[in-house]
Amino acid sequence: MRQRSFIAVTAALAAGALTLTACGSRADDGGGGGSDTGNAGDTTVVIGVDAPLTGDLSALGLGIENSVDLAARTANEQGYVKDVTFEVQALDDQAQPSLGQQNASKLVADDQVVGVVGPLNSNIAEAMQKVFSEADLVQVSPANTNPALTQGVDWRTEKERPYASYFRTATTDAVQGPFAAQYVYHDAEKREVFVIDDKKTYGAGLAATFTEEFERLGGEVVGTEHINPDTKDFSAVATKVKNSGADAVYYGGEYPQAGPLSKQIKAAGARIPLIGGDGIYSAEFVKLAGSAGTGDLATSVGAPVEELPSAREFVADYRAAGYKEDYEAYGGYSYDSAWAIVEAVKKVVDANGGKLPDNPRPLITEAMQDVSFDGVTGTVSFDEFGDATNKQLTVYAVEDGDWKDVKSGTLDD
Incomplete structure (x- = not known):
């Protein structure tokens, strides 16, 4: 796939070591997401990540963080969005809704954040959705499966989308x-x-x-x-x-x-x-x-990532990048969630003559509805509720x- 070129781990990446909640990867080389600008441009934007990076669920959370980092690296290496460099800011919610809500407020307060991947847990998403919605900041979860998040609490009898800023790449319960x-x-x-x-x-x-x-x-x-x-x-x-x-x-x-x-x-x-x-x-x-x-x-x-032809480059690139942790169950979906944000940003930049406009968040959220691409997990697109069209x-x-x-x-x- 054209958006997934092989990521070479270089000495330049090693110079970008950052802390857990800062921009960047957890690869063995200590590389920082967004620090490998490759062909990327001068305007820096941030993809936020919220996940449990410590505690009992950290295996899943770190797989999410690393996979988002890999997507940002790939976009930067290719110069996929004209004059835009992507960085990653990962925040630890420790699987606690109160911390997730605090993290949402932190990400909203950072003007460079143009989209957020996460969270892992549906109850944390419940605590975050309104915060992001009020700021017109798009959120794409690779893991939330509770139907009410996209279709409302009465989803069994009458589906109604609560928040236009919320999307997910995983199917629902x-x-x-x-x-x-x-x-x-x-x-x-x-x-x-x-x-x-x-x-x-x-x-x-x-x-x-x-x-x-x-x-x-x-x-x-x-x-x-x-x-x-x-x-x-x-x-x-x-x-x-x-x-x-x-x-x-x-x-x-x-x-x-x-x-x-x-x-x-x-x-x-x-x-x-x-x-x-x-x-x-x-x-x-x-x-x-x-x-x-x-x-x-x-x-x-989804289908087993290792057996999907569309995922072969992701698996190879992830291993080549040297992350200490496995991508786990949601790695492919996390990459695709981040790439959906990249695609939405690209739509906005292209529509604005090749430049990121002032206050791009509402435009990015609007553009997300029409995002469609061949991703790690198959075709990635969203229905009228923001749910993944891939139901496998x-x-x-x-x-x-x-x-x-x-x-x-x-x-x-």
Whole structure:
């Protein structure tokens, strides 16, 4: 693809080492995003990133940050937008909505910020959306899946877009939950499932859409439970699962809890698979669950990045750049989210005679609606709600200490 040239790691990049929350990469060479200007121009703009860069979810957050950095490097190397250099400012929300809201205010206050990638968590997006909307600052999440963020709280009966500045490259739980239910019922042939969630926006929403479709298909939910995500002792829940006679567990939540939960369910004597969404699809889940995780399942957005012809250059460039952390589940979507901002900026610059206009934020937000390009994850474009038009999902299973893809597709009507 023309926007993804091979990124050479040079000594010049090594001179740009910056701190975690500053512009730049976390590559082994210490390079700074935006510091490799290549053919880029004199006007500097910033792509903000909000993600959990420390704490339990940092594996996913750092993959997001690095992938955005790679997109900025690529745009600068190519001089993709005339007279514009892209830098990256990554802020750590520690998976806390209050910090996410503070980060949103910080990014809005910086006049150089023309768009933001993130956050990871849907409940943090809820805390950020209004801040960005009031500033006409476009936001593109690579990971949020709660349908209400784009279609309103009554999305099941009447879809209404709350914020025109919010977009996402990941599909929603209105698709992911039912997709998992169809796999569990038809492919895994499970009929009695115990459903657990972590009470957070993402987890509870995912569990609800799974349950609705599983019961519609004829499956039975033999028990439900809500866990405290701040604990790691799930022995009481594990006993309830065993006593329920369930032949599978569906968990709405993230890997820091899902790994220990899977291990403790098996230890209680229930030798049944735990199934979750993209929030558990991480190498960290496999580490936390240990051997008990074998046979567990996860759905995640899109097709496997390593198997997509469109992603080969991304994978090669990411590895060549020397980032210390893996790109994880949302790497390709993070790159595409950042590139969508680059494309929107390019539209505005081209329409203004090759110069970035004063107060470009409203124009960039407006331009985002019509952005369309061939990205890492396939064709990237947005519908009238700001949702990704790419609805593909994949089921993964833990085999031999790693995630293996077992089925890719779209939701059956």
